[in-house]
Amino acid sequence: MPLVHVHGIDNRTPQDPEHVAVRDALYRQHVLAALGCDQGKTRVWSPWWGGLVAEPAWDWASLDLAGMERLGGAEDASAADAAVLDVAAQAGAAEPDRVLIAAAATSLQWAIDIVCGSLVGTEDELREGATFCGRATAYWAEHSDTGMRGDGPAVFPWLAEVTDDTELLERLSTELETWRPTEKTNIRTCAAGWETFGVASGVPRAARSVLRRLNSSAARAVTRGGAALLRGRPTRRLALLLGDVMGYFAQRDTAENSSIIALMSEAFDEAVGHAQQHGEPLVVVAHSMGGNIVHDLLSHFRPDLHVDLLVTAGTQIGLFEELKLFRASDRLLTGAGGQKVPALPNVSRWLNVVDPADPLAFAAAGVFAGAEDLNFGTGAWWAHGGYVTSPYFHHRLALRAAEGER
Known part of the structure; x- marks a missing residue:
């Protein structure tokens, strides 16, 4: 079964192969398994469009404030607020071997997500680590009713017995070895992925390696603080966000088939061919700016392409249509009288995922x-x-995808 993943901003090449390997393993383990894919025929396409946007002509000189003369006045008014957040961050960093414990005190799934997002190792080790996290997520979801019955030590009393992060992972592994999913949990979304990738007993090596990476920056994540949020200086990532968005639209509007659209068309054509060859549905997952590009592609440039399941996460498609920024946007069509933009005839199902945070x-x-x-x-x-x-995102997405197959 083919899946096309379309990335968002700040991606020039596969700069983080570990991130990609974990991401693709989670796709195979969850949503593709939920749709009944043949694991031996599964393939994930990742067209890297970011490299087709112009690079900065002065090597980010616009971000350099060194030597700049002060206009005058007091220091940045946010400095005091930033200091408060720094104290909160240091509180989490004071015990670096208890970062996961601090997260699990609020939510065990939070700790699992931190592990999965920090996995390191070979491709096989990453797959094994992702599978471990996926199974742990299903274990959490069943015992807590996806958090509806509570979380942390109140639902998982053994959390109060562990003294550091190594112990937490060891105990979680023990819990998983003795746990057997109920019929409700053991739908094909999870079981197929676990059987395919397999998990040896004990904590996978890739998950153990996470403990060496959890430093003060991870502790800041656990405390949900971080003074950088209040220090409003533009960063390279923010600059790339602006540059990639404006660069795409400038390129798209100067040529009917921009190099980005051409790259997308090629990847989609290959994926469609693979789907037709194996008689399987085509799944597309688009993140952030990738969702806007996919909408342009399917609504204007390539309406001949058919997508069985489109998943957009963290995208601006609704906003961009309100601002009439797409090639297919009709400026005369507004929300007056409850009108909506007609559904794309070449997309069977569209799930748009929004994290309020x-x-x-x-x-x-x-x-x-x-x-x-x-x-x-x-x-x-x-x-x-x-x-x-x-893994929780993939777990929930798989359940929704399976519902569409019933």
């Missing part, structure tokens, strides 16, 4: 007919970049 995620169902908005709440300040390496 993600400032770059927008709803789509109020604008587009056929769009299903799904709330995926994490409350995390890193929400925008955390969708595709979160």
Whole structure:
């Protein structure tokens, strides 16, 4: 079964192969398994469009404030607030071997997501680590009713017995070895993925390696603080966000078939051919700016392409349509009288995932007919970049995908 993943901003090449390996393993283990894919025929396409956007002509000189003369006045008014957050961050960093314990005190799934997002190792080790995290997520979901019955030590009393992060992972591994999913949990979404990738007894090596990476920056994530949020200086990532968005639209509007659209068309054509060859559905997952590009592709440039399941996460499609930024946008069509943009005839199902903590995620169902908005709440300040390496995201997505197959 083919799946096309379309990335968002700040991706020039596969700069983080570990992130990609974990992401693709989670796709295979969850949503593709839920749709009944043949694991031996599964393939994930990742067209890297970011490298086709112009690079900065002065090597980011616009970000350099060194030597700049002060206009005058007091120091940045946010400095005091930033100091408060620094204290909170240091409180989490004071015990670096208890970062996961601190997270699990609020939510065991939070700790699992931190592990999965930090996995390191070979491709096989990463797959094994992702499988471990996926099974742990199903264990958490069953025991807590996906958090509805509570979380942390109140639901998992053994959390109060562990004294450091190594012990936490060891105990979680023991719990998983003795746990057997119920019929409700053991749908094909999870079981097929676990059987395919397998998990040896004990904590996978890739998960153990996480403990060496959890430093003060990870502790800041656990405390949900981080003074950088209040220090409003533009960063290279923010600059790339602006540059990639404007660069895509400038390129798209100067040529009917831009190099980005051409790259996307090629990847989609290959994926469609693979789907037809094996008689399987085509799944497309688009993150952030990738969702806007995919909408342009399917609504204007390549309406001949058919997608069985489109998943958009942390995207701005609803906002961009309200602003009439797409090539297919009709400026005469507004929300007056309850009107919506007609559903794309070449997309069988569209799930739009929004984390309320993600400032770059927008709803789509109020604008587009056929769009299903799904709330995926994490409350995390890193929400925008955390969708595709979160096993909980993949677990919930697989359940929704399976519902569409019934």
